[in-house]
Amino acid sequence: MGSGRVGRALLLACAALLAGCTLQPQEQDDRRPPGAGEDGCTPLAVKIDNVAPARPHTGLDRADVIHVEQVESGLSRLLAVYATGDLPESVGPVRSARETDLDLLGQYGRPLLAYSGAQSKLQPLIDAAPLEPRTPGDDPDAFRRSADRAAPHNLFLRPDRLDPRPTACDPASFGFRVGPRPQGGEDTSRHTVRYPAARFGFVWSAERDHWRVELDGKPSALTPATVVVQYTEVRDSRFQDRWGNVSPFTETVGSGAALLLRNGRAYEAEWSRTAADRPTEYRTPDGQRMNVARGQVWVVYAEA
Template sequence: MPGATRNRRRPGAIRIALLSLLSAVTAAGLYGCTSDGTQETPPPDGTPPPSAPASPTARSPFTGLPAKPAQVLAVKIDNVQAARPATGLGTADLVYVEQVEGGVTRLLAVYSAHLPDRIGPVRSARESDLSLLRPFGRPVLAYSGAQSALNPLIEAAPLYPVTEGDTPAAFVRDPARPAPHNLYLRPERALAAAPDATRARDIGFRFGSAPADGTAVNSTSVRFPAARYTFTWSAPDKAWRVAMDGRAGRSTDTGALTPETVVIQYVTVRPSGFRDRFGSVSPYTETVGSGNAVVLRDGRSHQARWNRPTQDAGTAFTTPAGTPLNFARGQVWVVLAPR
């Protein structure tokens, strides 16, 4: 029949098409395990989960949201009263709250999917940061400096340190703010200084449907020796509004701080072998081991267990019965609270 030859596919074209499809499926599977972003485990009865569609959407392992694989940037952010409000904090994928000298806290914000124009105020690193970042591979760590005795440990750690001293083009000072709360990072320039930094990868988080149990809560507070955080459920935001020391937390560029999931991870906080420039002993937050946690999502509180067997391993969060505890998709805050 005339025209039949034009509609017939050549065998070589078919093979190329099949190979392209297989490559796309394989590449997507390296980053996101299912089409909806949930990293699934087999059901208790051992039956395998339903097959994913042929072209699953890549999802961030830090938020469960659609995202292209990108380098990881961690930034040490000051959040004492004089440093607030922060800039760029609402864009972070993940925020850790850590205790430092004097019982106050600092934030370690992790970015990959989205980068704001500026992040800060940037402050100094602590020994705890080095262990906390090990599951991320070899990320960039931007900070204002560290005491001299800690520098050899930072240089030996699997990360790319970026400071104002060695990468001045990545930082800017805000003349409207008093020092030391006036140093800000230009994230694009920080990542350009470390082109081989690791891309986002699995650190143990799971995203998906909430557990069937849990307790409805309006707000939950966490106390440090000289700091207090309160997380209040906001139904219109479908997220938790953050307050620090009784005042609403916000970022200058995005407004109110509203993480979808808050993890209160109870850990051991002990004295380290380092002191700050005033002679105060720096606390060390132990994040390797296991313990209790509370996961806040969707207006409910869930009792949990956390487990991180080695420094290079991610942290798994499970129900008391031992099944994975899914987080809500979106920004995650992990409060490393003293036991």
């Protein structure tokens, strides 16, 4: 598709000129499977640790989309997606994959998934999923251990050493359309999402036109332009960690309520995703497509 190639070239040029150039306006083609365009683009997804010893994170400011998932014991992990080709030198700390990642990543076509490993019973599902798994065993030159942190919070990815390499995509393929904010909404200076053992605060900065992220009540350097709180079912999966704690599975295919945070306002929304290889659509209660602001997007999966 000629327009897709032009859009990709513009994104690469933008990345060369502006750091953190994420989610620029592109025309949406809903007939095309997301991320699987004829130009063969390959986004990169990285599974990120999010407990206190793993902070501060490295390289997350360059991600285009960050998904927030609940894991064992009510804790959380992040799935950072680099779609537009603007890759950091290092990303991490990198941790293990979960079953939720497999359905979630279907909307990105056939991405690279960088992770530290997975339990043996989950590995066959990862191998069968439409993605390219990359672990230290698959690609040892692309990963390093830092001497500044204790294991297991010290594994970092060097994206430029991955083989195969990620390539730039048109982010509109993944359902995130940049455009004007909806009408209405409520003035919102702060919104908090709580998991059983984790907390995310989003504080609006009118001066800088972004949300400042607080992790478990502590400020971070993360500054998304848009936050989507997606309410869904979080149920037990078939898998457990090494201590016997059941791994949650977050439903990302289906429909439900959502809350869109952008430009200092909160908007009631609805989400819908018809299949694992389709993007998630966000609409107003009267059915209008909802746009995101230019910049990084966070999608936080919260229990309905």
